[in-house]
Amino acid sequence: MAPSDYQDKMSLISISRLSKIYQSGEVEVKALDDVSFEIKKGEFVAIMGPSGSGKSTLMHILGLLDRPTSGKYLLEDMDTSKFSDEELAKIRNQKIGFVFQFFNLLPRTNALRNVMVPMVYGGVKPQQREKRARQLLEAVGLGERIYHTSSQLSGGEQQRVAIARALAMNPAIILADEPTGNIATNQAQEIMRIFQKLNKEGHTIILITHELDIAEYAKRIIQLRDGKIIKDEINGKQREIPNSKHQIPIRRLADKIQISKFKTF
Amino acid sequence: MDFGLGILDFLKFMEFKELISESLITFKANKVRTGLAALGIVIGIASVIALLSLGQASQRLIENQIEALGSNLLTIMPGRITQGGIRGMIGGATTLTKEDAQAIADSSKVTTVKTVSPEYSRNAQVTAGKNNTNTQIYGVTPAYFSVRKVDIEKGVAISQRDVETMAKVAVLGPQVVSDLFGEGANPIGETVRINKIAFKVIGVTKSKGGTGFFSQDDRIFIPLTTAQKTVFGVDHLSTIAVETASKELMTETQNQIGYLLLERHRLSDPTAADFQIMSQEDILSTATQVTQTFTYLLAGIAAISLLVGGIGIMNIMLVTVTERTREIGLRKALGATKKIITTQFLTEAVIITFFGGILGILLGVGIFGILAKTMSLPFVISPSAILLAFSVSVAVGVLFGWYPAQKAAKLEPIEALRYE
Numbered sequence: 260m261a262p263s264d265y266q267d268k269m270s271l272i273s274i275s276r277l278s279k280i281y282q283s284g285e286v287e288v289k290a291l292d293d294v295s296f297e298i299k300k301g302e303f304v305a306i307m308g309p310s311g312s313g314k315s316t317l318m319h320i321l322g323l324l325d326r327p328t329s330g331k332y333l334l335e336d337m338d339t340s341k342f343s344d345e346e347l348a349k350i351r352n353q354k355i356g357f358v359f360q361f362f363n364l365l366p367r368t369n370a371l372r373n374v375m376v377p378m379v380y381g382g383v384k385p386q387q388r389e390k391r392a393r394q395l396l397e398a399v400g401l402g403e404r405i406y407h408t409s410s411q412l413s414g415g416e417q418q419r420v421a422i423a424r425a426l427a428m429n430p431a432i433i434l435a436d437e438p439t440g441n442i443a444t445n446q447a448q449e450i451m452r453i454f455q456k457l458n459k460e461g462h463t464i465i466l467i468t469h470e471l472d473i474a475e476y477a478k479r480i481i482q483l484r485d486g487k488i489i490k491d492e493i494n495g496k497q498r499e500i501p502n503s504k505h506q507i508p509i510r511r512l513a514d515k516i517q518i519s520k521f522k523t524f
Numbered sequence: 525m526d527f528g529l530g531i532l533d534f535l536k537f538m539e540f541k542e543l544i545s546e547s548l549i550t551f552k553a554n555k556v557r558t559g560l561a562a563l564g565i566v567i568g569i570a571s572v573i574a575l576l577s578l579g580q581a582s583q584r585l586i587e588n589q590i591e592a593l594g595s596n597l598l599t600i601m602p603g604r605i606t607q608g609g610i611r612g613m614i615g616g617a618t619t620l621t622k623e624d625a626q627a628i629a630d631s632s633k634v635t636t637v638k639t640v641s642p643e644y645s646r647n648a649q650v651t652a653g654k655n656n657t658n659t660q661i662y663g664v665t666p667a668y669f670s671v672r673k674v675d676i677e678k679g680v681a682i683s684q685r686d687v688e689t690m691a692k693v694a695v696l697g698p699q700v701v702s703d704l705f706g707e708g709a710n711p712i713g714e715t716v717r718i719n720k721i722a723f724k725v726i727g728v729t730k731s732k733g734g735t736g737f738f739s740q741d742d743r744i745f746i747p748l749t750t751a752q753k754t755v756f757g758v759d760h761l762s763t764i765a766v767e768t769a770s771k772e773l774m775t776e777t778q779n780q781i782g783y784l785l786l787e788r789h790r791l792s793d794p795t796a797a798d799f800q801i802m803s804q805e806d807i808l809s810t811a812t813q814v815t816q817t818f819t820y821l822l823a824g825i826a827a828i829s830l831l832v833g834g835i836g837i838m839n840i841m842l843v844t845v846t847e848r849t850r851e852i853g854l855r856k857a858l859g860a861t862k863k864i865i866t867t868q869f870l871t872e873a874v875i876i877t878f879f880g881g882i883l884g885i886l887l888g889v890g891i892f893g894i895l896a897k898t899m900s901l902p903f904v905i906s907p908s909a910i911l912l913a914f915s916v917s918v919a920v921g922v923l924f925g926w927y928p929a930q931k932a933a934k935l936e937p938i939e940a941l942r943y944e
Contacts, residue, residue, distance in 0.1 A: 324857060324938045345861050352859020359941075363854045367553050379542055380859040424858070 270336070271431060271463055272298040272321065277330030279316050279486075290316040291327070292486035298465065300431075303458040305466045305474035308483035315436065317483065318467045322355055322434045323347045335431065352381050356425030360437035362417040364409040370396055370420045371405040377427040388427075395423035399453060415446025422453055426462075433457065436467045451476045547872045550844070561840040562880035564833030565920065569884025569913045570891060571826035576909045577892040579819025581901040586811050588902070592732060593740075594673050595804055596638075596771050598778060600624075600764040600785070603800045617798040618760040619789055622748070625764045627788060634780045636773040641667040641765040644751050644758065650744060652704040652716045659700055660743045661718055663751020671767045674740060679712045679727030686747040690754060694723040698731045699742035718744065719755055774803050830916065833880070834924040841873050841928035852932050853940025862933040869932050873925025874918055881917025885910055 279291040290313045298304055308314045319325035320332060323339060332339045334354065342350065351357075356377075364373045371392050378388035396405050399419040409417050418438060425433050435454065439447035455476055458464050466477055474480050482490035551558045602617035625642035628634050644663040649656060668674065669681045677698070686693050694716055696704075705711045711725045723746060732740045752758050768777045778801050785799055786792075845852070852865060860868075889905055896903045 319938050322857065324941065325936075345863075348856065348859050348861040351857060357857050359854075363850070363941075365851065365854070367549050376855070377858045380855075380861075380864060385542075428859075 269300045270297050271300045271302075271334070272465075273331075273333040273336075274321075275331045277317075277320065277327045277332060279313070279320065279325070280328045289486045291320070294330070294483075294486070294488055296481060296488065296491065298463065300463055301458070301461055302479060303454070303464045303466070303477045304479045304481060305468055305477035306481045306483060307468060307471070307474045309469060311485075312483040313486040314467050314469075314483050316486075318434060318436050318465070321432075321465060322357060323351050348380075352377055353428050354431045356428070356430040356433040358418065358421050358425050358433065358435040358438045360440040362409070362414070362421045362441075364417055364420055364424075366410070367408055369406045369408050370401060370412070370423075373409070373420055374424045374427055377424060381428050383428075391427065392423070395426050396420070398426075399423045413446070414442035415449060418442055418446075418450055419453065422450070422457075426457070431463060433462055433464045434467075435464065437469070438466070439468070439470070439473055447473070543868060543871045544875065546868065547875050550872065551875075554844075557840060557843075558876060561837050562876050562883070564836035565830070565877050565880030565917055566833075566884040566887060568826070568830030568833040568920075569881050569917050570888035571829050572823055572916070573885055573888025573909060573913050574891040574895065575822040575826045576819060576912075577888070577905055578895055578901070579815060579822055580906055580909070581892075581896055581904055583812060583815040583819065584902050584904055586815060587808060589732075590804060590808050590811060592673065593804065594671065594767065596768045596774070597671065597804050598766040598768060598774065598781070599802045599804075599807070600766065600781065601800050601802065602760070602762070603798050618758070619798045620761045620764060621759060622752075622761065624785060624788060625761065627784060628764065628766060628781055631784055633784050634777070636769050636777045636780065637766055638769050639667050639671050639767040641665060641671040641767075642748060642761050643668060643763045643765060644748060644756070644760070645762050646751075646756055648719050648755070650700070650704065650716055650718050652711075652714065655704045657700065657703040659697075659703075661751060661755065662743055662745045663748040663755075664745050665748050668745065668765070671765045672740070674732070674745075675730040677728045677730040678710065679725070681727055682745055682747050687749050690749045691747055692721065692723045692750060692754070693726045693746065694718070695727040695729060695745040696725055697729050697741040697743040697745075700744055701728055703742075716744070718746070721755060774805075778803065830920060834877075834920040837873055837876060837921065838924040838928060840876075841869060841925055842931070844872070845869065845928045845932040848932075849935060849940045849943040852935050853937050853943065856935070856937035857941065865933040865935075866929045869929035870922060870925045873929070874921035877917045877921030877925075881914050884917065885913055888913070 274297070275295045277291055277294045278289065281288040281290055292313075294313075294317070306314050306317060316325070320327050323334075323342075326340070334350070337350075339347070339350075357363075364370075365376065371389065374392035374395055375388045378391065383391070393402075393405060396402055399422055401416060401419055401423070404412065404416065407416075409420070412420065422433075422438075425435075433454075438454075439450055442450065451473060454464055454466065458478075464477070466474070468474050479493045480490070481488055600620065602620045622642050625640050628637060629640040642665060645660050647658060648661045649658050650661075662668070664682055665687050666682055666684055669676070676695070679695070681695060682693065685691070696711060696716070701709060701711050704716060705714065711728065714725050715722050716725060717723070729741070729743075729745070746755070766777065766781065768774055781801055782794070782797070786794060786797060789798060791797060855865065855868075892905070893903060895901070
């Protein structure tokens with residue numbers, strides 16, 4: 260992707276001056292310190308950093324599981340700070356697909372049912388959701404194992420179920436938190452190839468990892484340390500890191516119109 | 525308070541089937557725990573059902589017995605007498621006489637009476653050979669047997685002639701026969717001594733069943749005149765039983781007799797009446813009130829066990845919520861709202877109490893069935909008791925599932941996902 264091309268693409272995530280401060284007793288811990296960046300539709304971004312760098316906090320905020328202490332997070336030009344808990348749940352359901360390090364499949368529940376869970380919450384009709392769940396499981400190569408429960412599947416297989424589940428509502432973003440952290444190397448490569456394939460099909464993927472060889476599957480790598488971005492490069496080419504003096508322009512006009520879409524919930 | 529609507533909204537798109545099958549998956553994994561939680565409800569509902577039914581059955585039994593005495597029956601009893609401003613005790617008046625009974629039967633002012641039975645009864649010691657008993661002695665006329673619906677099993681009843689001649693003859697109740705002569709013995713022609721006066725046994729009444737106050741089997745019937753003059757030395761009556769021509773004429777008869785007796789006793793103020801007239805309905809309602817109070821008391825005690833069962837449910841649900849914190853976090857991440865999480869855990873609690881309730885009803889009916897059989901009570905199950913038990917068990921689920929469900933719904937998704 261040429262840089263000029265990049266500017267034209269639609270902004271999916273736009274974060275400006277984001278901070279997250281944890282209060283532990285008298286001490287303030289800055290998990291995220293004035294972070295700003297933008298992710299466009301169709302990107303494959305790896306967020307890298309050692310433990311304690313704030314990457315998990317960032318991922319939770321991007322996934323709308325947590326709210327920032329200060330700063331702005333626009334998702335598809337909607338100001339997420341204005342959403343109620345109910346609206347956030349709705350957006351998580353429709354816009355974000357999660358893939359966790361520990362798979363987090365429902366125990367004693369077969370793969371098919373696991374993939375159907377987001378569709379149940381999203382109000383998809385029973386026949387439709389079963390059909391889609393089957394298709395997704397086939398797409399991740401588990402067509403033969405749809406009735407296996409998580410305890411009957413290997414780590415790699417469980418993670419593939421989780422990916423199918425993340426895709427269930429056809430979300431705008433797939434957020435993967437150390438998706439290969441708990442599976443064998445050869446299976447990890449398989450998982451990463453699935454992510455690459457999904458990205459080629461147009462899915463926006465944000466990957467959190469501390470392993471460079473995993474991060475290298477992505478087109479863009481953002482490096483965090485002590486809650487700050489220290490490096491942001493596309494295909495090995497470093498981008499300018501925006502700071503407080505250099506903000507990304509925020510489009511607010513569409514806010515209200517977009518929110519109204521969720522009021523029916 | 526949009527919560528009620530919220531649940532409906534949710535049920536609309538997340539079908540009941542989905543919720544129930546998800547709950548069943550959880551129960552399957554925790555069979556023992558779920559079973560024990562349900563057991564509390566089973567025991568609670570079973571005891572409520574068994575005790576309610578038991579109370580209702582005893583009530584029905586008493587009703588049956590009172591009704592067996594005849595439904596067109598008015599009972600006139602002496603009331604309190606007030607002399608010189610001193611109020612006597614109820615039933616203490618001795619102003620009810622044979623002449624009153626005669627007047628009720630003959631007066632042109634009382635038109636609706638079919639039969640009148642003047643009675644005098646008192647307890648006395650009775651002996652027959654070496655055996656003795658203490659029982660109710662009833663001085664009666666032949667009218668007694670038709671008015672009170674007492675049938676003769678063996679021998680004959682008291683006749684008009686017996687009354688006129690002050691004959692020393694006695695008709696025994698079956699209970700008295702077995703007390704004095706042994707079960708199944710034939711006492712006709714034998715002698716019994718009432719207050720040391722010898723009576724010849726001429727008949728035995730048919731058993732009417734029942735126990736205690738309402739039993740008609742533990743009685744001895746002798747001619748009214750003999751009872752008043754020879755045995756007890758009194759002039760008054762203890763009751764006058766009146767059979768009306770029909771059930772519809774009860775109130776009218778009651779009024780006619782009331783005015784007649786007031787006039788005969790020279791009383792102008794009805795509130796000063798030295799007698800009271802009770803219909804079977806009055807007696808029935810008094811008895812019903814007593815048993816009903818008793819029934820509710822029993823059911824109240826049983827309800828406490830239901831409360832304890834409910835607390836058990838809450839306890840289990842709280843443990844479940846804590847155990848499944850990660851799952852709750854995941855569900856929230858996947859788009860479950862607070863309403864959805866609340867509904868899910870409420871459904872689980874209600875399913876436990878729902879099935880606990882069904883089992884409890886079955887168990888309660890079973891226990892009552894055994895009790896009814898051993899206590900020879902009528903086996904009546906009231907649908908209202910079942911319906912009540914059923915709705916109570918569901919309500920217990922909602923009530924005690926509410927707090928744990930709220931606790932689950934309020935978990936922050938991030939905290940829940942981090943929880944180990």
